[in-house]
Amino acid sequence: MQQVKFDQVQLPALGMGTWHMGDQAAKRDAEIKALRYGLDHGLRVIDTAEMYGSGRSESLVGTAIQPYSRQDFFIISKFYPQNATKQRMQQSLTASLQRLGTDYLDLYLLHWRGRVPLAETVAGLEDLKQAGKIRYWGISNFDQADLLELQQINAGQNLAANEDLYNLGARGVEFDVLPWQQQRQIPFIAYSPVAQGNKRFNNNAVVQAVAAAHNLSVPQVLLAWTLRQPNLLAIPQTSNWQHMQANIAAADIILTTAELTALDREFPAPTRKQPLEII
Numbered sequence: 455m456q457q458v459k460f461d462q463v464q465l466p467a468l469g470m471g472t473w474h475m476g477d478q479a480a481k482r483d484a485e486i487k488a489l490r491y492g493l494d495h496g497l498r499v500i501d502t503a504e505m506y507g508s509g510r511s512e513s514l515v516g517t518a519i520q521p522y523s524r525q526d527f528f529i530i531s532k533f534y535p536q537n538a539t540k541q542r543m544q545q546s547l548t549a550s551l552q553r554l555g556t557d558y559l560d561l562y563l564l565h566w567r568g569r570v571p572l573a574e575t576v577a578g579l580e581d582l583k584q585a586g587k588i589r590y591w592g593i594s595n596f597d598q599a600d601l602l603e604l605q606q607i608n609a610g611q612n613l614a615a616n617e618d619l620y621n622l623g624a625r626g627v628e629f630d631v632l633p634w635q636q637q638r639q640i641p642f643i644a645y646s647p648v649a650q651g652n653k654r655f656n657n658n659a660v661v662q663a664v665a666a667a668h669n670l671s672v673p674q675v676l677l678a679w680t681l682r683q684p685n686l687l688a689i690p691q692t693s694n695w696q697h698m699q700a701n702i703a704a705a706d707i708i709l710t711t712a713e714l715t716a717l718d719r720e721f722p723a724p725t726r727k728q729p730l731e732i733i
C-alpha cells in the first residue's frame with residue numbers, strides 16, 4: 455500500500471473516517487468490528503472530531519482501540535473553531551483524550567476557520583505540542599489563501615497537514631492547494647474520498663468500465679482514483695467490515711494512464727481557481 459509521511463512517521467495512505475459513527479446504538483458492534491478489521495489488516499490512521507456526534511464518535515473510537523497498543527495507531531481529532539483559543543482548545547483536548555481513552559493525540563486539527571486569530575490558535579497548538587499532549591497539529595477546510603496566511607504566522611510553518619474535501623467529483627484543490635502542499639511535503643488529507651456514496655458515479659459508463667476492468671465496485675474505483683496522488687491520506691468512512699476489506703483492496707489498485715485520461719474527460723481537472731468545496 456502507498457505510504458504517507460508525517461515528518462518522520464510513515465503511515466499507510468488509507469485511513470479510516472468516523473463521521474456519524476457512534477450515533478446509533480444498533481450499529482455500534484458493526485462499527486467497532488469495521489474499525490478493528492482495518493487495524494487488524496494494516497491500517498493505522500483513524501480520523502475523528504469533537505463535533506462528530508458531540509463526542510460519540512470519539513467514544514466509539516476509544517472502545518475500538520482498547521485492545522491495541524497505543525503505537526499501533528495514529529489518531530487525528532479536531533476542535534471546533536469556537537474552541538480555537540488557547541484556553542478552550544486545552545479543555546477540548548482534555549475532553550477528547552478522555553473519550554478516546556488515551557493521553558495524547560497524533561494530530562490535532564482546527565476543524566475549519568472561525569473568528570479566533572490564527573496566531574492565537576497556532577500558539578495554543580504549539581503549547582500542546584510542547585506539553586506532549588499532541589504530536590503534530592494541522593488545519594482543515596483551508597483554502598490556498600488561508601494556507602499562505604498561516605505561513606506568515608510565527609510557527610505557522612510547523613503545520614503538519616491540511617484536510618480538505620477531495621474526490622473524483624470535487625477536484626478544485628488540484629488547481630492550487632494540492633500541488634502547493636505536495637511541493638512542500640505537507641500531507642494532504644482527503645475527506646469524503648468516495649463522495650459519500652453519491653449515486654451519480656454509478657450511472658457513468660467510464661466509471662463502470664474501469665470498475666469492470668479491475669473487478670471493483672464504484673466506491674473502490676473512486677478510492678483508487680483519490681489514492682493515485684502522492685503524499686495523500688484518504689480517510690473513507692465505513693461501518694461495514696466488508697466495505698473496509700474492499701477499501702483496503704482498492705488501495706493497492708493502480709489505474710492505468712488510459713483509464714485516468716478517460717476519467718479526466720468525464721470529470722475534468724480544474725483549469726482555474728475554484729472556491730473551496732466544503733461539506
Ligand SMILES: NC(=O)c1ccc[n+]([C@@H]2O[C@H](COP(=O)([O-])OP(=O)(O)OC[C@H]3O[C@@H](n4cnc5c(N)ncnc54)[C@H](OP(=O)(O)O)[C@@H]3O)[C@@H](O)[C@H]2O)c1
Pocket residue numbers: 470471472473474501502565594595617618644645646647648649650651671673674689690691692693694696697698700701733
Ligand atoms: N474535516 C472535515 O471537515 C471533514 C468533513 C467530512 C468528512 N470528514 C472525515 O472524512 C471521513 C470520510 O468522509 P465522509 O464520511 O463524508 O464520506 P465518504 O468516506 O466519502 O463516504 C462514506 C460513505 O461511503 C460508504 N462507503 C465507504 N466505503 C464503501 C465501500 N467500499 N462500498 C460501499 N460503500 C462504501 C459508507 O457506507 P457504509 O458505512 O455502508 O460502508 C458511507 O455511507 C469522515 O468520516 C470524516 O472522518 C472530515
